[in-house]
Amino acid sequence: MAKAFGIITSSAEHKVEGMQNYRSIGAFSFLGRYRIIDFPISNMSNSNIDRIQVYISSNPRSIVSTIGTGRHYNINSKRGNIQLCFPNESMVSAIYNTNINAFIENLDKLKEQHEEYVVIAPSCMVFKQDFDAFLQDHAKSGADVSVLYHKVTDGKTDYNHMNVVQLDGNRVTGITPDLCDKDEENICMECYVMTKDQLLALIEQAQAISSIYSLADVINAKIGDLDVRAVEHTGFFAPITSLKAYYRANTALLDSEKADTLFDSKWPIYTRTTDSCPTQFFSGSEIKHSYISNGCLIKGTVQDSIIGRGVTIGKGAVVKNSVILAYTKIEDGAVIENQVVDKHSVITAGTKVVSDPDTIGYVRKRDIL
Amino acid sequence: MKQNELLAMILAGGRGSRLHDLTNKVAKPAVAYGGKYRIIDFPLSNCANSGIDVVGVLTQYESVLLGSYAAKGGLWGLDTKDSGVYVLPPREKADTGLDVYRGTADAITQNIDFIDNYDPEHLLVLSGDHIYKMDYDKMLEYHKEQGATATIAVMPVTLEEATRFGIMITDDENKIIDFEEKPAHPRSTLASMGIYIFDWKKLRALLIKDKDDPDSDHDFGNNIIPALLNGGEKLVAYKFEGYWKDVGTIDSLWEANMDLLDENNDLNLNDPKWRIYTEDAAALPAYIGPDATVDNAYITQGCSVCGLAKNSVIFTGAKIGEGAKVIDSVLMPGVTVEPGAVVTRALVADNVTISKDAVVGEADSKNILLVAQDV
Numbered sequence: 043m044a045k046a047f048g049i050i051t052s053s054a055e056h057k058v059e060g061m062q063n064y065r066s067i068g069a070f071s072f073l074g075r076y077r078i079i080d081f082p083i084s085n086m087s088n089s090n091i092d093r094i095q096v097y098i099s100s101n102p103r104s105i106v107s108t109i110g111t112g113r114h115y116n117i118n119s120k121r122g123n124i125q126l127c128f129p130n131e132s133m134v135s136a137i138y139n140t141n142i143n144a145f146i147e148n149l150d151k152l153k154e155q156h157e158e159y160v161v162i163a164p165s166c167m168v169f170k171q172d173f174d175a176f177l178q179d180h181a182k183s184g185a186d187v188s189v190l191y192h193k194v195t196d197g198k199t200d201y202n203h204m205n206v207v208q209l210d211g212n213r214v215t216g217i218t219p220d221l222c223d224k225d226e227e228n229i230c231m232e233c234y235v236m237t238k239d240q241l242l243a244l245i246e247q248a249q250a251i252s253s254i255y256s257l258a259d260v261i262n263a264k265i266g267d268l269d270v271r272a273v274e275h276t277g278f279f280a281p282i283t284s285l286k287a288y289y290r291a292n293t294a295l296l297d298s299e300k301a302d303t304l305f306d307s308k309w310p311i312y313t314r315t316t317d318s319c320p321t322q323f324f325s326g327s328e329i330k331h332s333y334i335s336n337g338c339l340i341k342g343t344v345q346d347s348i349i350g351r352g353v354t355i356g357k358g359a360v361v362k363n364s365v366i367l368a369y370t371k372i373e374d375g376a377v378i379e380n381q382v383v384d385k386h387s388v389i390t391a392g393t394k395v396v397s398d399p400d401t402i403g404y405v406r407k408r409d410i411l
Numbered sequence: 412m413k414q415n416e417l418l419a420m421i422l423a424g425g426r427g428s429r430l431h432d433l434t435n436k437v438a439k440p441a442v443a444y445g446g447k448y449r450i451i452d453f454p455l456s457n458c459a460n461s462g463i464d465v466v467g468v469l470t471q472y473e474s475v476l477l478g479s480y481a482a483k484g485g486l487w488g489l490d491t492k493d494s495g496v497y498v499l500p501p502r503e504k505a506d507t508g509l510d511v512y513r514g515t516a517d518a519i520t521q522n523i524d525f526i527d528n529y530d531p532e533h534l535l536v537l538s539g540d541h542i543y544k545m546d547y548d549k550m551l552e553y554h555k556e557q558g559a560t561a562t563i564a565v566m567p568v569t570l571e572e573a574t575r576f577g578i579m580i581t582d583d584e585n586k587i588i589d590f591e592e593k594p595a596h597p598r599s600t601l602a603s604m605g606i607y608i609f610d611w612k613k614l615r616a617l618l619i620k621d622k623d624d625p626d627s628d629h630d631f632g633n634n635i636i637p638a639l640l641n642g643g644e645k646l647v648a649y650k651f652e653g654y655w656k657d658v659g660t661i662d663s664l665w666e667a668n669m670d671l672l673d674e675n676n677d678l679n680l681n682d683p684k685w686r687i688y689t690e691d692a693a694a695l696p697a698y699i700g701p702d703a704t705v706d707n708a709y710i711t712q713g714c715s716v717c718g719l720a721k722n723s724v725i726f727t728g729a730k731i732g733e734g735a736k737v738i739d740s741v742l743m744p745g746v747t748v749e750p751g752a753v754v755t756r757a758l759v760a761d762n763v764t765i766s767k768d769a770v771v772g773e774a775d776s777k778n779i780l781l782v783a784q785d786v
């Protein structure tokens with residue numbers, strides 16, 4: 043059996059309007075009680091990968107408190123660990139904020155790992171994947187690198203700043219930026235498996251070509267010399283690369299068939315508990331087609347929405363098609379439609395915050411409207 | 412708090428036989444409550460929040476599940492270097508044979524060696540099956556202020572309720588002058604909550620004396636407290652005001668759950684300063700379906716409601732199918748109410764399935780129906 047350690051990359055190349063001012067994408071709240079990074083870490087933990095390096099590029103506070111000791115991810119606390127890897131010096135420019143540069147800054151920590159293989163996954167994408175199957179298939183295949191991709195049919199709308207893989211059968215012939223010009227695309231999930239030595243070689247080769255190369259760039263540059271295999275991922279897949287993508291990923295899971303492809307009692311997604319009590323739904327509340335986290339007090343109407351922990355929704359208030367983050371107060375009679383409302387904000391009594399479904403609105407953290 | 416100041420021992424050995432089938436396979440402290448908790452989460456969280464580091468949990472009846480649960484000290488934050496939850500079932504010792512705990516006091520007596528390891532000044536003795544929030548540190552302060560040998564937490568009850576409790580008769584300065592167990596004609600309405608702080612050295616000596624007394628039941632209420640009183644020791648009552656419930660019956664367990672539906676209930680589980688900790692379920696937030704109706708309900712993560720949930724408490728992972736109705740009821744963890752089924756005034760035990768279109772319970776029943784098997 044091949045053994046691997048895990049790397050979660052920081053996804054610093056993606057920008058989500060508003061929310062990212064407060065935390066990195068991995069630390070975004072998801073579906074009321076999770077964080078985005080819970081998905082890659084749980085996937086690794088469930089795949090018996092219990093030594094994981096998490097690369098952090100900016101706003102570390104939130105991601106550090108999300109991960110904590112890592113105990114809640116069911117990581118063996120003696121044999122396993124979660125290591126947080128920070129940049130050593132501040133980047134003079136965001137263009138240097140690549141995963142390769144992050145690896146270089148933590149090269150000693152990378153070399154120290156004693157597993158033969160490494161599984162790499164991004165912190166900004168929501169999906170379920172058995173990385174052990176991915177690893178064992180790779181080890182058997184004889185390929186130098188294996189990469190996960192997901193077939194999409196809405197390639198023109200989302201997936202900005204992502205890469206696509208060019209395929210010849212299951213051989214990868216290129217990894218290049220998505221031009222968003224075709225509906226059908228093979229989106230590169232930035233999940234790789236290779237030996238540790240292969241990764242170290244790629245880091246060295248990247249440095250020799252360009253100081254701003256990412257891992258995808260160097261694999262693409264060396265594609266002629268390498269045997270790179272593609273593995274298709276099926277089931278729910280949501281890269282969080284824009285506010286709209288974030289909103290869609292949350293609300294898409296209200297469809298229970300989709301949710302069933304992501305959540306499986308045999309494949310738990312772990313998260314840090316806040317020990318909040320159950321939610322109280324009062325007489326006169328009207329709740330349809332929504333996820334409601336614990337610790338809420340709900341007196342108003344909620345439809346087609348995701349409600350985070352400890353949210354208060356007053357009498358006569360209406361929340362439709364929205365994602366409400368933790369500890370928000372929506373006072374009596376307020377109306378929220380097509381919004382992402384960030385943590386600890388207050389929508390005062392009677393206020394209407396309504397956006398068009400095509401342009402999801404955003405209410406900043408701790409704002410009072 | 413330093414271990415050698417106050418150590419806690421939780422009496423968790425009772426079956427709670429009036430809970431009938433609910434405690435066939437688990438001890439009462441492990442019974443589920445309030446959507447996501449087990450009853451023993453309350454004394455354990457209170458200990459943790461009061462700054463107590465070392466907690467012994469005395470188990471006896473059906474102790475496997477309770478023991479393995481309580482041993483996870485980290486759930487309550489009791490897993491730092493100097494803290495821990497120690498599960499203490501009866502054990503064989505070098506100088507005596509294997510013996511069950513003969514009474515509440517005997518459970519402590521048989522663990523004198525454990526307590527001596529920490530050499531505490533005071534010993535806190537608690538019940539593992541009461542629902543309340545209490546700062547034991549404040550009670551300890553009072554105990555020390557009073558210079559008492561034993562301090563007993565009491566709360567005012569009605570005269571009628573007083574016949575079901577151990578009743579403390581006190582003077583104007585809260586000094587206990589007499590004690591009556593379940594009196595037919597109560598002389599006071601101060602009920603013992605089963606929460607004691609003892610001067611450990613004095614209690615230890617008394618327990619050793621009690622151990623070989625053939626006439627003793629080896630019980631705190633029946634033997635130890637009267638012996639302290641007769642010996643002229645200073646016993647004081649510590650008055651507690653707030654929510655406290657001994658859920659001895661199906662009706663009272665149902666009622667204690669229903670109390671949570673009152674927005675201003677005294678228990679207030681939504682208090683960030685005094686959290687009740689429990690094992691977290693890897694579960695989605697509660698899902699409320701497109702045709703669901705939720706009317707006055709207390710619902711936790713992992714639930715799915717596609718029918719009606721009215722005046723009810725729905726525990727972790729419980730599911731209400733389309734067109735199903737759950738009214739004035741408690742659904743314990745993992746209960747499934749299939750489409751079209753109707754559940755009224757019932758307490759449905761863990762993992763029970765109410766099959767499609769089945770009807771259980773009646774709106775005007777005198778008692779709450781316990782449903783402990785699939786219907």
